[in-house]
Amino acid sequence: MDDAYSTQLTAGESVEASGLEQLMALKEGDTFLVADGWGDMRGGADGLFAGDTRALSRWVMSVGQLRPSRLSSGVSQDNVFFSCHTTNRPLPPMGGRSAPAGVLHIERRRFLWGRRMFERVQMTNHGVEDVLLPLSFEFGADFADIFQVRGTPRPRRGTIHPPEMDGRRVTFRYTGLDAVERRSCLAFSEPPARLTATRADFMFSLPKGRQVELFVECGVDSCEAPDPTRWRLNAIQARLAMRAKRRRGAxxxxxxxxxxxxxxxxxxxxxxxxxxxxxxxxxxxxxxxxxxxxxxxxxxxxxxxxxxxxxxxxxxxxxxxxxxxxxxxxxxxxxxxxxxxxxxxxxxxxxxxxxxxxxxxxxxxxxxxxxxxxxxxxxxxxxxxxxxxxxxxxxxxxxxxxxxxxxxxxxxxxxxxxxxxxxxxxxxxxxxxxxxxxxxxxxxxxxxxxxxxxxxxxxxxxxxxxxxxxxxxxxxxxxxxxxxxxxxxxxxxxxxxxxxxxxxxxxxxxxxxxxxxxxxxxxxxxxxxxxxxxxxxxxxxxxxxxxxxxxxxxxxxxxxxxxxxxxxxxxxxxxxxxxxxxxxxxxxxxxxxxxxxxxxxxxxxxxxxxxxxxxxxxxxxxxxxxxxxxxxxxxxxxxxxxxxxxxxxxxxxxxxxxxxxxxxDPVLPDGLERLLIRDLTVGDATVDLAIQRVDGRSVVIPRKARGQISVRTLR
Missing domain, CATH: 1.50.10.10 (Glycosyltransferase)
Incomplete structure (x- = not known):
């Protein structure tokens, strides 16, 4: 890749200090997202990007003012969903006893579709008592150019306008030196108890054995009101589109x-x-x-x-x-x-x-x-x-x-x-x-x-x-x-x-x-x-x-x-x-x-x-x-x-x-006794090829030939 901005550790810099060892990425079209293993973006080498511009630079979730304990996280094998499973640390007292650690299961699940991030936070109370759950998000949009994020200095930048807040929505605007106004918008399915230009605080009542959900969307240019239906329909579209791409060809x-x-x-x-x-x-x-x-x-x-x-x-x-x-x-x-x-x-x-x-x-x-x-x-x-x-x-x-x-x-x-x-x-x-x-x-x-x-x-x-x-x-x-x-x-x-x-x-x-x-x-x-x-x-x-x-x-x-x-x-x-x-x-x-x-x-x-x-x-x-x-x-x-x-x-x-x-003279790698190639198309014809090891040699067996096609094994 380009030496103008290839990423390499400098002398004396540790993997941990680089902050990159946990980064996980999603991509859809020209939009991509990079976050750590908790799903957080902290304004370093991470964020939500569209058109080589960072549309969301900070997105950090806390539970009771603390980062929750991570159980596991990863990206689905089809690369559509990121999920992180966490549990709570001890919660501060809320008019009664403090909820102990490990009684709440909090799952963050997200995907990208249509130039926007869709996120669902699912909170389940596995404890023996009802819980008041304080949940907070810190956010921000710096509209940094991708080269700026990668370390190229800029002596001047355009104008970042004050965020505009509207109940359960925050709109960010930036006018660049190129006179182009870039926007992004963050919206919640529930109105926060407190919403500022950089933070949203929620207080959820979580009865024992019950579950609540919060839906969030961050879109480029525009904002829609997130809800379970939008989440489900867009998730289906994202998964079907990925499935179609994976099924191209043989x-x-x-x-x-x-x-x-x-x-x-x-x-x-x-x-x-x-x-x-x-x-x-x-x-x-x-x-x-x-x-x-x-x-x-x-x-x-x-x-x-x-x-x-x-x-x-x-x-x-x-x-x-x-x-x-x-x-x-x-x-x-x-x-x-x-x-x-x-x-x-x-x-x-x-x-x-x-x-x-x-x-x-x-x-x-x-x-x-x-x-x-x-x-x-x-x-x-x-x-x-x-x-x-x-x-x-x-x-x-x-x-x-x-x-x-x-x-x-x-x-x-x-x-x-x-x-x-x-x-x-x-x-x-x-x-x-x-x-x-x-x-x-x-x-x-x-x-x-x-x-x-x-x-x-x-x-x-x-x-x-x-x-x-x-x-x-x-x-x-x-x-x-x-x-x-x-x-x-x-x-x-x-x-x-x-x-x-x-x-x-x-x-x-x-x-x-x-x-x-x-x-x-x-x-x-x-x-x-x-x-x-x-x-x-x-x-x-x-x-x-x-x-x-x-x-x-x-x-x-x-x-x-x-x-x-x-x-x-x-x-x-x-x-x-x-x-x-x-x-x-x-x-x-x-x-x-x-x-x-x-x-x-x-x-x-x-x-x-x-x-x-x-x-x-x-x-x-x-x-x-x-x-x-x-x-x-x-x-x-x-x-x-x-x-x-x-x-x-x-x-x-x-x-x-x-x-x-x-x-x-085909050869199969060690440990692989058989291989099947399906729907190999040549012109208007299609054939399946079975390759298997027989007496130390790899034998090719054509199957289900459709149309005029010849398969030749050369020794």
């Missing part, structure tokens, strides 16, 4: 592996949570809480991971990115005509140009990946209608690769940020210290990253294939360009003494000889020769890279290696998955299945939800993987990793042009 199940199924379900639910249905189609937002917005690279890779199961994501991503393609040159935005966006934001600071991320193009790889995904999507679906509609965008992207992406004319795609406000490193490893020479020196620009050349190779080949189908006479030229890129990479990046590729070339054309996982992405594109791919695979599978939980981003012993760093020795599930898929391209199956098992083992220690990254320490028997304290969770390309690795282990490829599904 499904995968391990019939006799409950935990593996739970991992698949959680990963699918996380992808559904992060997917927002835009006018251009579904788009997987990068991650919550701080990257809940369309990112170019992240969206493309997440859609590619899911392509074999659900092509609709790729269609939505391609269509959206085409609509945001750059048409002019801007150093501030790092844009040139034809370039595909890196990120878009909607807050006040972006609108004012205080940060460049309103529509930012500082990703050197996204344009190449855009073309490559279009080619992969067409092979998966044979949807030439979409390709024809996107053809001007694909040609413009190719023109950017030719005219702007290669700034020094050496035939390689490179980058050097246009303004100091932009990203200094513009590949997926975009932290400031992620690209360096073998001795740790940072390279002078422009920098030509290894994996980006692989993406360019894949893009030129995809464009040539599509051009041939569309009878474009430029197709031979594009195929020739792909081979030119291949030759340049093999000549300039290969280090014979290391049996590996350099991570980048610097501005002088000298290789940055650091040994990094970027070479796994090169395998993913199919650029290396078979002999060199075998050498790279062997090294990626060595103990210097492989932790037992996945593959490190940087080899053990390299300069700047740090297993606790963001990019220099940590494990990123999507990076491991792309390396595994790359190995599978060259026939490696058994090791890919082993890596899939290792990542599954890691997932079991993260409640079956893979984080953005975790630390790259070697696996120790009986001990869990070590978390990276402020990793995004969930994140789209982490959630999609299991599906890409599963496809790689099965050797599964789909050619919609011929209506064929090929399974090349």
């Amino acid at each position: 499904t995968v199940r391990g019939p006799r592996s409950p935990r593996f199924n739970d991992w698949l379900d959680q990963s699918r639910a996380d992808m559904a949570l992060l997917t927002t249905d835009l006018p251009t189609g579904p788009y997987p937002y990068a991650g919550t809480p701080w990257f809940s917005t369309p990112f170019g690279r992240d969206g493309i890779i997440a859609a590619w991971q899911m392509l074999w199961l659900d092509p609709s994501l790729a269609k939505g991503v391609l269509t959206y990115l085409a609509s945001r393609q750059a048409t002019e040159t801007s150093a501030f935005q790092d844009s040139q005509p034809g370039k595909i966006m890196h990120e878009t934001r909607g807050g006040e600071m972006s609108a004012l140009g205080e940060v460049p991320f309103g529509l930012y193009y500082g990703g050197v790889d996204t344009t190449c990946l855009f073309i490559a995904l279009a080619g992969a999507y067409a092979s998966r679906t044979a949807d030439l209608d979409l390709i024809r509609r996107l053809w001007p965008n694909l040609i413009a992207a190719a023109d950017w690769m030719r005219d702007y992406g290669d700034s020094n004319g050496d035939g390689l795609i490179d980058y050097q940020r246009g303004a100091d406000t932009g990203l200094s490193n513009q590949g997926w490893k975009d932290s400031e210290d992620s690209i360096f020479h073998a001795d740790g020196r940072f390279p002078k620009g422009p920098v030509a990253l290894l994996e980006v050349q692989g993406y360019a190779f894949a893009a030129w080949r995809a464009l040539a294939d599509l051009g041939e189908r569309l009878h474009d006479d430029r197709a031979p030229e594009w195929r020739m360009r792909a081979e030119q890129v291949r030759a340049l990479v093999e000549e300039k990046y290969w280090m014979e003494d290391q049996g590996f590729y350099a991570v980048a070339l610097d501005g002088d054309g000298q290789p940055c000889r650091a040994i990094a996982s970027n070479a796994g992405h090169l395998l993913f594109t199919g650029l290396p020769s078979a002999e060199r791919a075998r050498k790279v695979t062997k090294r990626l599978l060595s103990a210097e890279f492989r932790t037992g939980w996945g593959i490190r981003t940087l080899e053990l012993g390299q300069a700047r290696y740090n297993p606790m760093s963001y990019h220099n020795g940590s494990v990123w599930p999507h990076d491991t998955a792309m390396a595994a898929a790359g190995m599978a391209n060259y026939g490696e199956r058994a090791a890919v299945a082993e890596i899939l098992s290792e990542i599954f083992d890691a997932a079991t220690h993260f409640h079956l939800r893979l984080p953005e990254l975790f630390c790259g320490f070697a696996r120790t028997p009986g001990e869990p993987p070590i978390a990276y304290p402020v990793a995004c969770l969930p994140q789209a390309w982490a959630a999609g990793s299991v599906f890409l690795m599963l496809q790689a282990a099965l050797g599964l490829s789909i050619d919609a042009w011929t209506g064929a599904i090929d399974m090349a």
Whole structure:
């Protein structure tokens, strides 16, 4: 993610001090909410956000002036509901005896729908006497921009107007420096006994054995009167919408592996949570809480991971990115005509140009990946209608690769940020210290990253294939360009003494000889020769890279290696998955299945939800993987990793042009004896595939084929 605002602990800061270890997130559309394990928001790195603006910055519940004792809390597996179960501490005397601790059950349950938070507080008296229950909420709305929340200073802000109170309702207003008035409104189903601009106090009479409920809504722009009916109807809509997203495309199940199924379900639910249905189609937002917005690279890779199961994501991503393609040159935005966006934001600071991320193009790889995904999507679906509609965008992207992406004319795609406000490193490893020479020196620009050349190779080949189908006479030229890129990479990046590729070339054309996982992405594109791919695979599978939980981003012993760093020795599930898929391209199956098992083992220690990254320490028997304290969770390309690795282990490829599904030497991971893929669609045909282990080999059995489709097992 962006080094301009990636979250990392500073020296000496503890996990507890960071305040992030308990944060739980909900998301719906462009609205998301971050709160602690009690459901409280205290104005730190939390709150209710809409349009990259914090609409509710403080929301803290107390019982008898004290925080209740938490029993449990969490987010439902479908990611719709947050709930927290608490009990009371001793209550102050209210005209009689004090209620003892532990007699009241207080449940907070909330969800998001229609740009608003719905919350229900359910209070049950399990004691032997009637209770007077004092319940209070502190609240506030600072309308901070998301970049301000993440630490970017602002010398000036707009005007926060005094809250307006109306019985059981409080309205907050802020007029920004962009002259836009932003509103939010907080409403209660019962009138508080006392309501101020920052606090609501209630006094509930709770007879023994009885239950009372309080409903709360916080909406952006407007307020409705909350009640049980509104709660129920909106909760049904939220759950049905999430269920519909989870059911898109084919499904995968391990019939006799409950935990593996739970991992698949959680990963699918996380992808559904992060997917927002835009006018251009579904788009997987990068991650919550701080990257809940369309990112170019992240969206493309997440859609590619899911392509074999659900092509609709790729269609939505391609269509959206085409609509945001750059048409002019801007150093501030790092844009040139034809370039595909890196990120878009909607807050006040972006609108004012205080940060460049309103529509930012500082990703050197996204344009190449855009073309490559279009080619992969067409092979998966044979949807030439979409390709024809996107053809001007694909040609413009190719023109950017030719005219702007290669700034020094050496035939390689490179980058050097246009303004100091932009990203200094513009590949997926975009932290400031992620690209360096073998001795740790940072390279002078422009920098030509290894994996980006692989993406360019894949893009030129995809464009040539599509051009041939569309009878474009430029197709031979594009195929020739792909081979030119291949030759340049093999000549300039290969280090014979290391049996590996350099991570980048610097501005002088000298290789940055650091040994990094970027070479796994090169395998993913199919650029290396078979002999060199075998050498790279062997090294990626060595103990210097492989932790037992996945593959490190940087080899053990390299300069700047740090297993606790963001990019220099940590494990990123999507990076491991792309390396595994790359190995599978060259026939490696058994090791890919082993890596899939290792990542599954890691997932079991993260409640079956893979984080953005975790630390790259070697696996120790009986001990869990070590978390990276402020990793995004969930994140789209982490959630999609299991599906890409599963496809790689099965050797599964789909050619919609011929209506064929090929399974090349499939291997099931250890502990998984059977796998069932349901409703795998190719064109107008659908088939179920049962894969099971028989005499040590994985056998594929097609079932319920509907339409013309062929399934071939290749050995």
